[in-house]
Amino acid sequence: MAAAETYPDDLRYHEEHDWARVDGDEAILGITWFAADALGELVHFEPPAEGATVTKDASYGEVESVKAVSDVIAPLSGEVVAVNAKVVDAPETVNEDPYGEGWLIRIRLSNPSEVDSLLGVEAYKQVLAEQ
Amino acid sequence: MAQTLQKTPLHDRHVALGARMVPFAGWEMPVQYEGVIPEHRAVRTDAGVFDVSHMGEIEVEGPRAHELLQSLLSNDLDKIAPGKAQYTLLTNERGGIIDDLIAYRLGDCHYLLIVNASNRDADFRWLKDHEIRGSDVRDVSDEHALLAVQGPRAIERLGLDPAKAFTFAEETIDGVEVMVNRTGYTGEEGCELLCMAEDAVRLWDAVLARGVVPCGLGARDTLRLEACYPLHGNDIGPDTDPISAGLGWTCALDKEFTGVELLRRVKSEGPARRLVAFVMEEKAIPRHGMAIEGGGDVTSGSHSPMLDIGIGMGYVPAAQAAPDTELTIDVRGKPRKARVVKKPIYKREG
Numbered sequence: 001m002a003a004a005e006t007y008p009d010d011l012r013y014h015e016e017h018d019w020a021r022v023d024g025d026e027a028i029l030g031i032t033w034f035a036a037d038a039l040g041e042l043v044h045f046e047p048p049a050e051g052a053t054v055t056k057d058a059s060y061g062e063v064e065s066v067k068a069v070s071d072v073i074a075p076l077s078g079e080v081v082a083v084n085a086k087v088v089d090a091p092e093t094v095n096e097d098p099y100g101e102g103w104l105i106r107i108r109l110s111n112p113s114e115v116d117s118l119l120g121v122e123a124y125k126q127v128l129a130e131q
Numbered sequence: 132m133a134q135t136l137q138k139t140p141l142h143d144r145h146v147a148l149g150a151r152m153v154p155f156a157g158w159e160m161p162v163q164y165e166g167v168i169p170e171h172r173a174v175r176t177d178a179g180v181f182d183v184s185h186m187g188e189i190e191v192e193g194p195r196a197h198e199l200l201q202s203l204l205s206n207d208l209d210k211i212a213p214g215k216a217q218y219t220l221l222t223n224e225r226g227g228i229i230d231d232l233i234a235y236r237l238g239d240c241h242y243l244l245i246v247n248a249s250n251r252d253a254d255f256r257w258l259k260d261h262e263i264r265g266s267d268v269r270d271v272s273d274e275h276a277l278l279a280v281q282g283p284r285a286i287e288r289l290g291l292d293p294a295k296a297f298t299f300a301e302e303t304i305d306g307v308e309v310m311v312n313r314t315g316y317t318g319e320e321g322c323e324l325l326c327m328a329e330d331a332v333r334l335w336d337a338v339l340a341r342g343v344v345p346c347g348l349g350a351r352d353t354l355r356l357e358a359c360y361p362l363h364g365n366d367i368g369p370d371t372d373p374i375s376a377g378l379g380w381t382c383a384l385d386k387e388f389t390g391v392e393l394l395r396r397v398k399s400e401g402p403a404r405r406l407v408a409f410v411m412e413e414k415a416i417p418r419h420g421m422a423i424e425g426g427g428d429v430t431s432g433s434h435s436p437m438l439d440i441g442i443g444m445g446y447v448p449a450a451q452a453a454p455d456t457e458l459t460i461d462v463r464g465k466p467r468k469a470r471v472v473k474k475p476i477y478k479r480e481g
Contacts, residue, residue: 002166040163040166040167040349041166041167041168043168043416043434043439044414044415044416044434044441046415062463064416064434065167065434066167066168066349066353066433066434066436067162067167067349067352067433069416069418069463088414
């Protein structure tokens with residue numbers, strides 16, 4: 001079952017509908033409920049390789065539903081330290097739990113000060129309101 | 132450029148059900164309600180209903196209607212009696228496919244053609260241009276609505292008796308007069324219900340009340356792809372011939388129709404490329420337009436909800452067309468392995 005629409009207030013957001021949960025010099029990344037709902041049930045996640053470099057505002061992978069393909073944009077720069085194998089095996093996990101079990105990758109931040117440029121939950125909701 | 136999209140008589144019903152509406156062939160159509168995957172599964176396991184009122188209906192009538200259509204359509208209408216239907220192609224001088232359609236023989240000298248929405252105008256113009264004295268061609272699309280009710284329990288849920296595929300009859304379903312066509316585009320049993328446009332809402336409500344699940348064009352596409360039914364504009368078109376597309380069985384090469392000489396030649400020489408079905412051997416989803424190594428290209432691709440893998444169809448050089456041939460597909464720059472399979476890709480057991 002797809003989750004109900006939520007945007008947790010402890011996350012930082014990117015206007016391309018991605019979130020980051022920052023913890024020290026690492027961050028967990030994923031896509032927001034809005035992005036997952038717009039695509040429909042996910043059937044494929046094309047992840048980056050562990051050890052690869054991701055760059056803020058650039059694509060680091062792809063998510064696909066039956067009908068559509070979408071780039072996943074990195075909200076922050078860093079090195080990939082983990083890929084969520086559960087989502088690779090069962091991509092619909094993202095629809096079911098976009099901010100929990102449905103995380104996509106974990107990175108070691110190369111420029112922690114980028115966090116300051118991300119949106120808080122209220123600013124992100126404002127982005128959604130303008131869609 | 133603003134273009135006004137046409138709406139079927141069921142438009143408000145779709146919106147009320149929370150459908151996601153998208154433009155398709157000049158129409159605003161529901162792509163999904165609950166989701167493509169649950170709708171697809173409903174059709175494979177029980178019954179689903181699709182509003183396909185955007186499709187075109189063309190009537191051809193008159194003492195020479197049969198003669199006209201025999202000269203324009205690829206299949207042999209002498210093989211069907213009134214009450215029977217036939218899958219057939221409207222071909223051009225190059226043997227290309229203007230449209231694929233179903234011809235319903237209403238009487239000796241009276242046919243109904245149900246055609247793709249995107250080709251309705253082109254088909255009508257072509258037929259009008261070739262009209263002969265004693266044949267009258269009329270576009271009656273706007274008078275009608277069409278619901279496809281598909282799935283192993285579709286006939287039972289509608290309270291209909293079983294009947295052979297490619298037959299049709301006048302029936303009444305919950306007080307609505309309908310033409311019940313034993314045809315479809317999903318690979319399942321079922322029927323297509325043609326009614327007058329003003330009765331569409333009553334029929335739709337009656338079908339849903341019988342427990343049939345509303346399904347959008349998204350599931351219609353994944354269902355037809357699993358069944359390997361070509362989609363005009365993707366897999367076949369004015370520049371592809373039916374022999375290469377595996378539709379030789381719809382072409383009566385022993386009769387005269389538009390483009391038949393070219394088709395006879397392709398048949399005797401053997402096509403250079405063939406439309407094959409394939410399944411992915413790696414996690415990846417093929418999409419329309421992707422290149423297949425060796426000179427092929429993907430014409431339809433998606434994720435199979437029943438097999439839970441990427442599937443598709445595409446043209447490959449004839450030497451690569453045999454089942455079990457390994458293909459390499461360029462998925463946005465990454466080579467991904469696929470394997471040619473016999474059509475259909477998916478068929479329900481029993």
